[in-house]
Amino acid sequence: MARDFAADILDPIAGEIVTNVGRWVDREVKPQASEFEHADVYPDPLVKGMSEMGLFGIKIPERYGGLDLSFECYAGVCMELARGWMSLAGIINTHVLVGYTISEYGTEEQRQKFLPRLVEPEIRCALTITEPDAGSDAQAIKTTARRDGDDYVINGQKMWVTNGQRAGVYLALTKTDPTAEPRHRGMSAFLVEPGIAGFSVGKKFDKLGYKGVETTELSFDDARVPASALLGGKEGSGFQHVMSGLEVGRINVAGRGVGLAQAAFDDAIRYAQVRVAFGRPIIEHQAQQIRLAEMATKIRAARLLTFDAARKKDSGVRSDLDAGMAKLFATEMCQEVVLDAMRIHGGVSYSKELPLERYYRDAPLMVIAEGTSDIQKIVIARALQREYPV
Amino acid sequence: MRRRRPSESVNIIVCVKQIPDPETPAASFKVDEAAKKVIPAQGIAPVVNPFDPQATEAALRLRDAAGEGKVTVISLGPDSARDAIKHALAMGADEGVLLNDPSFEGIDNFQTAVALAKAIQKIGAFDLILMGRSAADWDMGVVPAGVGQLLGVPVVTVAKAIERNGGAVKVDRVLDDGFQTVETPLPAVVSVSNEFGEPRYPQLRQIMLAAKKTVQVWGAADIGMAADELGASGRWLPLDALYVPKVESNVEIIEGETPEEKARNLAQKLRAAKLI
Numbered sequence: 147m148a149r150d151f152a153a154d155i156l157d158p159i160a161g162e163i164v165t166n167v168g169r170w171v172d173r174e175v176k177p178q179a180s181e182f183e184h185a186d187v188y189p190d191p192l193v194k195g196m197s198e199m200g201l202f203g204i205k206i207p208e209r210y211g212g213l214d215l216s217f218e219c220y221a222g223v224c225m226e227l228a229r230g231w232m233s234l235a236g237i238i239n240t241h242v243l244v245g246y247t248i249s250e251y252g253t254e255e256q257r258q259k260f261l262p263r264l265v266e267p268e269i270r271c272a273l274t275i276t277e278p279d280a281g282s283d284a285q286a287i288k289t290t291a292r293r294d295g296d297d298y299v300i301n302g303q304k305m306w307v308t309n310g311q312r313a314g315v316y317l318a319l320t321k322t323d324p325t326a327e328p329r330h331r332g333m334s335a336f337l338v339e340p341g342i343a344g345f346s347v348g349k350k351f352d353k354l355g356y357k358g359v360e361t362t363e364l365s366f367d368d369a370r371v372p373a374s375a376l377l378g379g380k381e382g383s384g385f386q387h388v389m390s391g392l393e394v395g396r397i398n399v400a401g402r403g404v405g406l407a408q409a410a411f412d413d414a415i416r417y418a419q420v421r422v423a424f425g426r427p428i429i430e431h432q433a434q435q436i437r438l439a440e441m442a443t444k445i446r447a448a449r450l451l452t453f454d455a456a457r458k459k460d461s462g463v464r465s466d467l468d469a470g471m472a473k474l475f476a477t478e479m480c481q482e483v484v485l486d487a488m489r490i491h492g493g494v495s496y497s498k499e500l501p502l503e504r505y506y507r508d509a510p511l512m513v514i515a516e517g518t519s520d521i522q523k524i525v526i527a528r529a530l531q532r533e534y535p536v
Numbered sequence: 537m538r539r540r541r542p543s544e545s546v547n548i549i550v551c552v553k554q555i556p557d558p559e560t561p562a563a564s565f566k567v568d569e570a571a572k573k574v575i576p577a578q579g580i581a582p583v584v585n586p587f588d589p590q591a592t593e594a595a596l597r598l599r600d601a602a603g604e605g606k607v608t609v610i611s612l613g614p615d616s617a618r619d620a621i622k623h624a625l626a627m628g629a630d631e632g633v634l635l636n637d638p639s640f641e642g643i644d645n646f647q648t649a650v651a652l653a654k655a656i657q658k659i660g661a662f663d664l665i666l667m668g669r670s671a672a673d674w675d676m677g678v679v680p681a682g683v684g685q686l687l688g689v690p691v692v693t694v695a696k697a698i699e700r701n702g703g704a705v706k707v708d709r710v711l712d713d714g715f716q717t718v719e720t721p722l723p724a725v726v727s728v729s730n731e732f733g734e735p736r737y738p739q740l741r742q743i744m745l746a747a748k749k750t751v752q753v754w755g756a757a758d759i760g761m762a763a764d765e766l767g768a769s770g771r772w773l774p775l776d777a778l779y780v781p782k783v784e785s786n787v788e789i790i791e792g793e794t795p796e797e798k799a800r801n802l803a804q805k806l807r808a809a810k811l812i
Contacts, residue, residue, distance in 0.1 A: 159747045163740055170737050200740035213740055
């Protein structure tokens with residue numbers, strides 16, 4: 147049984163919500179997560195449960211039918227989902243991120259068109275930035291959107307699209323002015339609905355972990371969208387809008403790191419008390435005590451750092467520094483803690499009968515996705531430079 | 537005794553209890569034998585009695601099937617028992633009442649039944665009182681019968697299904713070796729078993745609404761109970777001793793020349809120990 151950390155830290159309503167999500171995770175997710183994961187099957191019943199609880203509308207403003215809860219509450223929910231199965235927090239990530247971007251930067255027409263449909267949700271969202279030749283260097287994307295009368299014509303390839311097969315709207319980052327300097331001033335984001343000519347979903351990637359949820363390629367081949375699909379109705383702000391959305395994504399991924407590490411720790415401290423070696427439970431050996439103490443301390447630090455970043459985002463100010471720090475620390479910590487949990491378990495951790503091998507395969511995704519650790523360090527350093535002018 | 541109201545509207549009272557988490561690890565479960573009390577486990581929050589959300593679920597389904605009505609939740613316990621009420625409100629119950637008074641400390645099941653019955657009388661008209669089949673801490677399962685007796689209404693225990701039929705309810709009961717269907721006029725008390733099925737998970741929106749609802753708090757005087765009826769001294773069932781039994785384990789290797797002889801020796805030892 148995991149201690150109820152959320153109730154210790156969050157305000158009463160957020161604490162109650164996170165505690166309830168945690169109960170659902172314990173009863174519905176943990177018993178069957180590995181089965182879904184090993185089969186790489188989309189967890190329809192679990193996503194239905196998330197939907198029935200109202201998780202997909204968690205950040206949609208109330209005037210569009212959502213709950214408009216805090217990022218702090220959302221971070222806690224992500225932690226709990228990932229404690230059961232990291233992929234579930236991934237399924238909700240792009241949905242919340244795109245919903246946030248629409249509500250913050252979309253035109254009123256775009257908000258009214260999409261946001262009420264994201265609550266139930268009637269449609270799900272995907273974010274498309276990465277391309278075959280552009281990952282960390284997002285401004286190097288080659289996908290273009292060319293104005294043609296009342297439309298834009300989009301051409302290009304996108305990679306690593308979470309929810310790629312199931313999304314009802316894709317937030318696609320493009321270049322409307324490929325010659326612009328600095329490059330980001332020529333970038334624009336579009337809300338693309340599937341089913342249009344020239345738009346197709348490509349292959350689904352077979353991944354090391356992060357299974358269940360599909361990750362796909364996308365192709366735009368003279369795909370024509372109306373000008374009303376341009377996010378915010380103005381060219382040249384797409385990079386800024388998507389980066390702001392990525393702050394939400396980084397809080398989500400930091401929360402995933404905390405949740406997954408907590409799951410590994412919960413298993414490890416339980417096992418350490420029942421596994422006997424050299425005549426006593428291994429938790430009585432100093433080497434394991436030190437390891438467990440370090441694990442718990444790092445998890446606690448990452449949890450607080452993640453809630454701190456979420457609170458900063460809630461305050462409405464730029465939070466790339468805070469989200470970057472949380473994401474960097476929580477995901478690197480998660481990898482270390484999962485490996486430590488395996489060391490405590492010994493050989494049995496290498497078996498597919500325990501979830502540790504799943505944690506071990508899921509952890510690296512978070513170090514890489516939503517901006518690698520190296521990118522986070524650059525984001526943090528640039529923000530620090532802003533904060534310490536000379 | 538309050539009679540059923542003539543409309544299809546249904547007024548249901550659900551009694552819920554907050555208990556120590558039954559999944560508390562054995563190492564954390566401690567008893568103060570001198571004080572005859574369970575010592576709350578450090579860091580492990582109390583939970584709603586596992587059968588009670590099923591009683592709440594039954595109430596919500598009956599209310600929703602009627603199209604109108606009210607589900608009122610009562611809990612007797614410390615201030616933290618408010619959480620058990622909030623959980624039922626988050627599931628969709630309408631109102632909550634916490635019976636909270638220092639003199640409720642240490643009372644037994646019969647005193648609890650008296651307090652609940654008096655609170656229910658104070659609430660007023662009701663069609664149905666629902667409770668979990670028992671509380672997983674003491675596991676007596678007598679409070680539903682006590683409340684029914686005190687209010688003078690029929691009691692049906694261990695329900696797996698409840699269907700309202702005008703002025704009556706049809707209840708499927710769980711037996712050791714099967715099921716029994718009975719019908720009783722309303723008002724009545726029904727205790728609900730885990731076979732009723734999974735209770736709903738609270739929706740986030742309901743949790744937010746529940747947080748805004750006020751839980752009424754009634755002390756002993758509010759329900760007309762006197763001090764001499766309450767407290768450990770007023771128990772109908774005095775508690776003589778409370779202890780965790782010592783569990784001792786011993787390993788004995790059964791000797792024998794052949795597997796058959798070993799099996800025979802094992803059987804004889806089990807018989808001598810009256811285990812077979």
